[in-house]
Amino acid sequence: MLVEVSPNGELTFLYDDNLRGLMDSGQAKVTRASDVEPDENGQWTADLKRVGGPVLGPFRLREEALTAEKEWLEANHFGKDYAKAYTESKGGDNA
Secondary structure, eight states: OOEEEOTTSOEEEOOOGGGGGGGGGSOOOOOOOOEEEEOTTSOEEEEOGGGTOOEEEEESSHHHHHHHHHHHHHHHTSOHHHHHHHHHHTTOOOO
């Protein structure tokens, strides 16, 4: 889970029930970033056009589309400096 904090204290994160408490700390605004929907063949896609991204998929399982959506948003929608620092703090490769 990534939580980005702006210089003015504004928090940005992908909604997760485990982070719900953060929304109680001030004014909250939830914005949809994408649409995960089935296609006419029963396959799943993650449409990230709302945030300037691609349509990912098709995937056989909805969970696969949700995972791809989350990974794309974390890699492309959040601040690169924050994502790099988070990865380094977890001992991961940031290449």
